[in-house]
Amino acid sequence: MEKINNVTEFIFLGLSQNLEVEEVCFVVFSFFYTVILLGNLLIMLTIYVGNLYKYPMYFFLNYLSFVDICYSSVIAPKMLVDLLAKSKTISYAGCMLQLFAGHFFGCTEIFILTVMAYDRYVAICKLLYYVTIMDQERCNKMLLGTWVVGFLHSIIQVALVVQLPFCGPSEIDHYFCDVHPVLKLACTDTYVVGVVVTANSGAITLGSFVILLTSYTIILVPLRKQSAEGRRKALSTCGSHIAVVIIFFGPCTFMYMRPDTTFSEDKMVAVFYTIVTPMLNPLIYTLRNAEVKNAMKKLGGWKFFWKANYK
Template identity: 75%
Template sequence: MEKINNVTVFILRGLSQNPKLEEVCLVVFSFFYSAILLGNLLIILTVSMGNVLQSPMYFFLKYLSFVDICYSSATVPKMIFNLLAKTKTISYMGCMLQLFGVHFFGPTEVFLLVVMAYDRYVAICKPLHYMTIMDQDRCKKMLLGAWLGAFLHSVIETSLMLKVPFCGPNVIDHYFCDVHPMLKLACADTYAAGVVDTANSGTVALGGFITLIISYTLILLSLRKQSAEGRRKALSTCGSHIAVVVMFFGPCTFIYMRPNTTFNGDKMVALFYTIIAPMLNPLIYTLRNKEVKNAMKKLWCKKIFLKTNGK
């Protein structure tokens, strides 16, 4: 495929072309992004500064919150800026960087959710060996594996799009740069590129989803042998993770498991995994987790007490 690229700037159509609706979106998504930053930063600070939340589950939760901030920051600030601008443009290189960010932090979240499911499996099914299996060294290796796997995925996706020629038009029917909407603008046959993208992204999404299903199936089977109190506690612990998984994997699977096709509702579906899930994750993990809530109360009460005494 000969690379002929006459496009230096793309135009993002965004969620709507209605000025009044754009004003509403500006307020709503500015609030959502602020909630993402504040909620996830609160979890990071609570886990990092507290002495109670030191188990592997909270080790991974801290990094999940960090990834949520990075993932939403790859798309939301530009979307908010474009809601204020008359011409919603993004440079060719800026588009490629955004594509890299989306396909780096998105799969990182997928892999972290899989690792967290494995952590819950070990904690519930092999409680006596939990600290031996999930020791600090192994947790760090799992975290490194998640980062490296996501980086490899993102390099493949970005390299794929850098080889695609664009010679006009340059209007992307989305609020961020993604593979399927961009392939529609290519001035060459993109069948092979579409197959590679579906295989690559589909493997991440479907592979992660199948692994999660297996993990939770094994957990549910093991709960039959436990007491009613043990089942209640285990289900409560897993409930938060299941809610996050459903909210994130459902839309991702819908978007990335398809061939190179786009639907009108894709932009609305994408909001769930780029904005809604990162915003709700802190609420889900804190509202359903007494340990996190108690740690937050102790930490911030201590800060207020020290600040008051300092005066």
Template identity: 65%
Template sequence: MDLSSVVQNINNVTKFVLLGLTQNDELQKIYFVVFLFFYLINVLGNLLIIVTVILSSRLNSPMYFFLSYLSFVDICYSSVTCPKMIADLLTEKKTISFIGCIAQLFGVHFFGCTEIFILTVMAYDRYIAICKPLHYTTIMTKQVCGQMVAYSWFGGLMHSLVQTLVITHLQFCGPNVIDHYFCDVHPLLQLACTDTYVAGIIVVANSGMIALSCFLILVVSYIVILVSLRSHSSEGRRKALSTCASHITVVILFFGPCTFTYIRPSSNFSEDKSVALFYTVITPMLNPLIYTLRNEEMKNALQVLWTWLQRWLGR
């Protein structure tokens, strides 16, 4: 990263003011309770999935390996924005330093893009399991699964570095008010005092095309899966559809708002804040519920874990 650019920006703008979700005092108190509850459910629910997958000998398939990493990314992703947003709901001055803003921008895109790649990898795993069941164990080995997760992290890192470098090479002379509850590329592009046309194109090409291309890959993969299910037994179709339905639900909830936000150029749309809540707060919170309520193996593993915990506490 060009440190001289960062230093120059610090000299011009040392901090940003976040307008947050609302300026209504009563609504802020309500939002504080609601989103604090959502965040706690997110962290505890995803931690429960991670612990269950690690401790359960039954959940040793690649699907649960990827699910545990998805839960970890969900915790990290929401933790980049939620604690600051929740704290700001009780403070009068909602400010963030320039360095803190850049760090938040980096974290949002790093964990967000990593989640996109992991969801895509999970779709590939389901495709192999359903369409090529005889070759599943030879294709989806532990080494291959580990490499897929590593590539997902690396892809998220590269994407985030591009977004961060685009912003740090811009000049910010003022104003410094961001109409959002976290630092993101579009609000920062609007505050830059230099021409942002090229930067805007890079942002759309980088963020938007990643979200859109991965979404199209997911759609095609599930069309192929649904077509192939015609040759399966009714019990096999039911089990496969139950597993895939959970993943499709998460994909729609996450990719829909992401694609809406990043596939278009920078704008002054105030609804961006509401849309962002879906992929930064709502979806990470719903993932544990979606993957546990519709998954018999996960529910059985949770029941075994709960029974073991009761016995351990009863000693």
């Protein structure tokens, strides 16, 4: 059967149809997005100036911050513009590009968090072999793997959607293009596509979560036999990462590990993992990590030196 596609653009219904609510949301999310950009850029600058990127934990943290900026930038700018716009439209090509980029950076973030959990496991449980196991070459390969898997995942998602016919309506009950809301608009049976999409996203989310859970079980169970000081050091090492995993995987599990359905709560849950989590990441890692805070102090001293000598 020949594919029929009469839709050249989609219309977002947005977060709310109330103008006053949208104006408040614009102010709040503008602040959040600014914090995302400044906070994550500060983390990246701190790691670079403090020469921390030589250590695997900060090597991956640097790219986690970069991915957070990219991931939120795929969605937040368009959302902010739409909050003040009467017509919230996006072209068909733009929608597919946003869908691809959102899943690409989102999946990459999931695997970077998984690799960081493995790094913590090696650092605590195989300390004597840490330098050998987590050398620079292996870290580079792991990082490349996160990008490759993220690319393959997003290509599959987009390939499943673009082959569907869209002949109207064109209103997406969301504030950005995601698989489940877009599938609702296809003028054909999407059951099989929905199952494949759920299996694809669910396998990545569940698989990564199982690896994370296993890693931290192996790390935390033996801590009962260690001294209070040993437990404190191990928990401080893992605490930031555990917090980030919880606030990121919770909403992702709700959104993508379920059948091809949509709920009224989806938009608020999506706000949490697309805007709130990237904003909290730099705060969590900064407040709970002594080395990052010390590097930031050095960064402040470097800035003072620069101003004093290069006015």
